[in-house]
Amino acid sequence: MQTVFHLTTDNHDEQRTTLTIAENLTKDDSVEMDDVAVVAQSHGIEPLTADGEGNETVESMLESGISFKACANTLELKELTEEDLLEGVETVPSGGGELTRLQHEGYAYIRP
Amino acid sequence: MQTVFHLTTDNHDEQRTTLTIAENLTKDDSVEMDDVAVVAQSHGIEPLTADGEGNETVESMLESGISFKACANTLELKELTEEDLLEGVETVPSGGGELTRLQHEGYAYIRP
Amino acid sequence: MQTVFHLTTDNHDEQRTTLTIAENLTKDDSVEMDDVAVVAQSHGIEPLTADGEGNETVESMLESGISFKACANTLELKELTEEDLLEGVETVPSGGGELTRLQHEGYAYIRP
Numbered sequence: 001m002q003t004v005f006h007l008t009t010d011n012h013d014e015q016r017t018t019l020t021i022a023e024n025l026t027k028d029d030s031v032e033m034d035d036v037a038v039v040a041q042s043h044g045i046e047p048l049t050a051d052g053e054g055n056e057t058v059e060s061m062l063e064s065g066i067s068f069k070a071c072a073n074t075l076e077l078k079e080l081t082e083e084d085l086l087e088g089v090e091t092v093p094s095g096g097g098e099l100t101r102l103q104h105e106g107y108a109y110i111r112p
Numbered sequence: 113m114q115t116v117f118h119l120t121t122d123n124h125d126e127q128r129t130t131l132t133i134a135e136n137l138t139k140d141d142s143v144e145m146d147d148v149a150v151v152a153q154s155h156g157i158e159p160l161t162a163d164g165e166g167n168e169t170v171e172s173m174l175e176s177g178i179s180f181k182a183c184a185n186t187l188e189l190k191e192l193t194e195e196d197l198l199e200g201v202e203t204v205p206s207g208g209g210e211l212t213r214l215q216h217e218g219y220a221y222i223r224p
Numbered sequence: 225m226q227t228v229f230h231l232t233t234d235n236h237d238e239q240r241t242t243l244t245i246a247e248n249l250t251k252d253d254s255v256e257m258d259d260v261a262v263v264a265q266s267h268g269i270e271p272l273t274a275d276g277e278g279n280e281t282v283e284s285m286l287e288s289g290i291s292f293k294a295c296a297n298t299l300e301l302k303e304l305t306e307e308d309l310l311e312g313v314e315t316v317p318s319g320g321g322e323l324t325r326l327q328h329e330g331y332a333y334i335r336p
Contacts, residue, residue, distance in 0.1 A: 003324045008129065008224045017232065017266050024297050025320035033324070042129050042224065073136050096137035096222060100115045100145070103220035108327035110320060111223045111335045112232045112266065120241065120336045154241050154336065185248050208249035208334060212227045212257070215332035223335045 002035040004102045006111040010043030012053055018112045019057050022066060037102065041071035041095030048089050055086055062088040071095035114147040116214045118223040122155030124165055130224045131169050134178060149214065153183035153207030160201050167198055174200040183207035226259040228326045230335040234267030236277055242336045243281050246290060261326065265295035265319030272313050279310055286312040295319035
């Protein structure tokens with residue numbers, strides 16, 4: 001099974017909750033996961049950036065195989081470039097487009 | 113592909129974010145969209161009303177072909193009628209029912 | 225049709241909104257529902273507990289046939305046991321796992 005998490009909030013506690021739920025999913029032996037992805041946009045992009053609060057959690061999740069996708073519209077709006085993102089974070093044309101594409105492919109959607 | 117956005121928050125910044133993500137989806141050339149809809153209920157109904165903050169964005173999105181659906185239960189609770197809504201906004205028996213129906217038909221769901 | 229609601233917020237007003245939308249879905253004659261479930265985790269677990277605010281609504285919804293599932297990771301984190309939950313609430317290994325499984329089975333997902 002495949003699941004995409006949606007990260008948009010600027011609330012650090014809610015950001016941590018989203019990342020924890022995604023991490024716990026990969027540790028749940030009752031479901032066989034083929035892919036766990038996180039699409040971040042708007043304020044939710046902060047933990048994916050090189051100097052963003054909470055980015056050490058994202059780094060360890062990237063290492064464990066969870067993929068992170070940053071919305072290019074958000075980067076433009078916040079005057080960020082791909083160099084400002086953690087290594088391994090992908091960029092997608094739009095968060096809404098990626099979430100649509102993944103659900104169309106059969107991913108479950110979770111927005112904590 | 114088809115996507116439905118869910119608008120329930122009373123936070124004007126979050127309302128704007130939801131509308132922006134929906135609008136950006138229609139401009140993302142990497143996905144071929146057949147329909148983009150917004151289901152609004154609870155406090156999220158405000159920008160769909162004739163005197164609600166943010167309604168000029170909804171008006172321009174309606175003109176560009178994005179559909180807006182207001183929950184009839186919310187209208188009753190807030191003592192609003194269909195006349196209080198922007199022209200072109202549809203009414204649905206319940207927000208939850210419409211979101212269920214659309215996802216059942218294959219729509220992706222996004223709640224920023 | 226089948227729908228799962230996701231309850232994570234600590235905001236009592238938002239918790240009430242989620243429960244109301246779930247309840248209204250069961251009363252919407254325009255959709256034929258086979259199952260309505262609520263997965264609660266993080267702060268959203270409060271109304272499912274024996275002394276949590278809003279639990280009288282959950283009790284009446286349980287009686288009407290809506291199922292409630294509490295995340296075991298949340299119970300552990302909050303040092304709660306199954307005895308602290310309302311009678312009839314199920315426990316699932318992880319909220320993310322249950323939401324993935326149900327959407328994979330065809331449930332719509334709603335996070336108000």
